[in-house]
Amino acid sequence: MTPETHTLAPAAVADIREIKARYPVAQSALVPALLRVQAEYGWVPPETYDGIAELLGLDTEVVAEVASFYLLVFTAPVGRQVIQLCTNVSCLLAGADAIQAHVEAKLGVKTRQTTADGRFTYIVAECLGACEEAPCMLVGEKRYKRLTREKVDEILDRTDS
Amino acid sequence: MTQSPGTLGPDPTNVLLRHVNVPGQHDIDTYVANGGYAAVHRALKEMNPDEVVAAVDGSQLRGRGGAGFPTGRKWKFINRNAPVKYLVVNADESEPGTFKDRTLLEGDPNLLVEGIILTSYALGVRNAFVYLRGEYYDCHRLLGGAIRQAYERGLLGERILGTDFSLDLVVHPGAGAYIAGEETALLESLEGRRAMPRLKPPYFPAVMGLYNKPTVLNNVETLCCVPWILNHGAEWWMQQGPPQLYSVSGHVQNPGVVEAPLGTTLRDLIDRAGGLRPGRTFKACYPGGSSSRPLVAEHIDVAMNHESLAKLGSMMGSGAVIIMDDTTDMVKVIARVAEFYMEESCGKCTPCREGTRWVVQVLERILHGHGRPSDLDLLTHLSKNMTGTCFCPLGESVPPSLNAGLAHFRNEFEAYIARSNAAVPMPVRIKESVPVAGS
Numbered sequence: 001m002t003p004e005t006h007t008l009a010p011a012a013v014a015d016i017r018e019i020k021a022r023y024p025v026a027q028s029a030l031v032p033a034l035l036r037v038q039a040e041y042g043w044v045p046p047e048t049y050d051g052i053a054e055l056l057g058l059d060t061e062v063v064a065e066v067a068s069f070y071l072l073v074f075t076a077p078v079g080r081q082v083i084q085l086c087t088n089v090s091c092l093l094a095g096a097d098a099i100q101a102h103v104e105a106k107l108g109v110k111t112r113q114t115t116a117d118g119r120f121t122y123i124v125a126e127c128l129g130a131c132e133e134a135p136c137m138l139v140g141e142k143r144y145k146r147l148t149r150e151k152v153d154e155i156l157d158r159t160d161s
Numbered sequence: 162m163t164q165s166p167g168t169l170g171p172d173p174t175n176v177l178l179r180h181v182n183v184p185g186q187h188d189i190d191t192y193v194a195n196g197g198y199a200a201v202h203r204a205l206k207e208m209n210p211d212e213v214v215a216a217v218d219g220s221q222l223r224g225r226g227g228a229g230f231p232t233g234r235k236w237k238f239i240n241r242n243a244p245v246k247y248l249v250v251n252a253d254e255s256e257p258g259t260f261k262d263r264t265l266l267e268g269d270p271n272l273l274v275e276g277i278i279l280t281s282y283a284l285g286v287r288n289a290f291v292y293l294r295g296e297y298y299d300c301h302r303l304l305g306g307a308i309r310q311a312y313e314r315g316l317l318g319e320r321i322l323g324t325d326f327s328l329d330l331v332v333h334p335g336a337g338a339y340i341a342g343e344e345t346a347l348l349e350s351l352e353g354r355r356a357m358p359r360l361k362p363p364y365f366p367a368v369m370g371l372y373n374k375p376t377v378l379n380n381v382e383t384l385c386c387v388p389w390i391l392n393h394g395a396e397w398w399m400q401q402g403p404p405q406l407y408s409v410s411g412h413v414q415n416p417g418v419v420e421a422p423l424g425t426t427l428r429d430l431i432d433r434a435g436g437l438r439p440g441r442t443f444k445a446c447y448p449g450g451s452s453s454r455p456l457v458a459e460h461i462d463v464a465m466n467h468e469s470l471a472k473l474g475s476m477m478g479s480g481a482v483i484i485m486d487d488t489t490d491m492v493k494v495i496a497r498v499a500e501f502y503m504e505e506s507c508g509k510c511t512p513c514r515e516g517t518r519w520v521v522q523v524l525e526r527i528l529h530g531h532g533r534p535s536d537l538d539l540l541t542h543l544s545k546n547m548t549g550t551c552f553c554p555l556g557e558s559v560p561p562s563l564n565a566g567l568a569h570f571r572n573e574f575e576a577y578i579a580r581s582n583a584a585v586p587m588p589v590r591i592k593e594s595v596p597v598a599g600s
């Protein structure tokens with residue numbers, strides 16, 4: 001292993017090599033590779049850019065530029081769970097603004113901030129493609145539907161407490 | 162009928178949604194037991210690729226991703242003799258109000274895989290990609306499983322079903338960028354760059370698409386129609402309506418994906434989604450996602466198809482029907498829609514980047530008690546300047562809401578402005594977003 005890749009876990013390196021092989025052009029593997037690293041650390045530490053660049057044969061600047069573009073590639077540390085609360089139109093029509101106020105008061109954060117105890121990073125999300133369940137949110141990879149204040153309390157209190 | 166999670170088993174009143182509530186439908190054995198992969202067996206053994214193209218062309222199928230382009234015609238643009246060509250499936254579904262692709266992928270993921278195999282066979286494609294929205298975590302799992310099983314059964318990979326036809330299929334994860342749904346931005350993203358639209362021409366995907374090779378891009382629902390068309394023929398398909406998915410949400414009692422014949426009236430769609438809440442009346446609706454011009458009460462009997470909606474200055478879009486009753490604050494809704502496009506602007510061109518920001522700033526100050534009487538003219542002016550000037554349709558998605566809002570609900574804007582009170586502190590967020598002058 002080259003010194004550049006040593007900050008990446010061996011399993012991540014193996015996976016990124018496998019991802020790269022799926023594509024006719026290696027750069028296509030960049031976002032999946034970033035997401036793979038994120039699965040390891042919860043976010044993508046800049047120290048890993050060199051390793052990713054090396055594996056895919058790219059410049060480190062390209063990795064940094066692409067990483068910074070995508071909302072779901074976290075380029076700074078996040079809480080143990082990421083909350084994505086939808087506030088787009090269908091959810092707004094179902095009272096998402098009240099849910100938003102409740103979550104923000106309860107957690108003491110605004111969008112893209114992390115709670116002081118490091119439990120949650122909170123993101124005001126756009127339409128999550130689940131408008132029939134409005135208002136809804138994702139906590140990690142799990143979707144919660146027809147939110148009420150009580151339901152939010154129950155979900156957040158039992159998540160990673 | 163609305164696809165409702167309560168009823169299990171096939172629903173013979175539906176075509177595209179027929180099996181989404183069948184327990185275990187995501188498993189290939191159940192899928193096959195319900196008639197799945199029959200079209201692949203038939204097409205690969207009994208039809209040549211041109212016959213598959215002709216069947217889809219004859220069905221007059223129109224793309225379900227937003228633009229409504231005839232699928233057969235799109236396929237025929239592809240140079241058949243090009244040695245390398247790609248199929249890319251747009252599963253980035255993120256037009257606000259749209260959830261039909263997710264419903265198909267969660268309920269019947271094999272149907273998309275079958276549609277992809279048939280389309281690739283028709284076009285002579287060796288490598289296909291599904292660009293799947295990052296937030297659709299369950300879909301990633303389910304589609305991944307369906308693809309794995311298709312490989313195991315020899316329906317993907319080398320020499321499918323013993324023929325000369327080979328196909329590899331890769332799911333590519335999106336990572337939270339609405340603009341990546343626009344086809345050329347999607348290709349940029351799939352090539353590992355920032356999702357920003359490409360200039361057309363020369364970058365028409367059919368000519369210079371993925372890795373600059375001829376590429377067909379189709380929406381999930383579009384490709385899910387293909388197995389049905391091949392199984393039953395173009396004529397049957399058209400007799401069914403043709404079947405169209407409408408994502409109906411907002412102020413209806415039973416929001417969900419409604420499968421109905423293309424051209425069903427707005428009134429019928431509301432009924433099929435359980436009707437309005439008791440005692441409420443219809444106020445407005447987005448007929449094709451938040452990029453479409455909102456309709457109002459006088460339009461309640463419009464046929465929800467491309468032609469009728471275009472005549473009203475609106476569009477079919479992704480079939481996302483967002484219903485708003487008389488309790489709706491239209492200023493708030495339009496401000497939220499504008500904010501969405503501001504957040505999602507990729508920043509490549511000025512009218513969109515600065516225009517969306519400016520519109521949001523004006524709408525927010527109106528909402529927060531700082532509106533000025535001149536603001537409505539300013540909004541009209543901004544709307545005009547954003548029309549026909551943006552590089553891609555995203556920037557042009559704010560004017561329809563603004564124009565309809567100012568035409569039909571001007572009194573709501575005026576009421577806010579009349580209540581304005583300079584003593585009310587302005588929220589910090591707005592102070593921070595000072596628009597750049599001269600845009």
Ligand SMILES: Cc1cc2nc3c(=O)[nH]c(=O)nc-3n(C[C@H](O)[C@H](O)[C@H](O)COP(=O)(O)O)c2cc1C
Pocket residue numbers: 223224225226227228229230232251252253254255256339340341342343344345378379380381383384553554555
């Ligand atoms: C800003 C923008 C966002 C779009 N988002 C999507 C999307 O999420 N899914 C989709 O299928 N098409 C989307 N489209 C339409 C695509 O550009 C393209 O027309 C479509 O995927 C082609 O497939 P079809 O012919 O099967 O409809 C979007 C277009 C624009 C301008």
Ligand code: SF4
Pocket residue numbers: 340358505506507508509510511513514551552553554555556557
């Ligand atoms: S219109 Fe908006 S999203 Fe489209 S290219 Fe211009 S800045 Fe980007």
Ligand code: FES
Pocket residue numbers: 086087088089090091092126127128129130131132134135136257258259
């Ligand atoms: S608007 Fe909230 S999920 Fe679509």
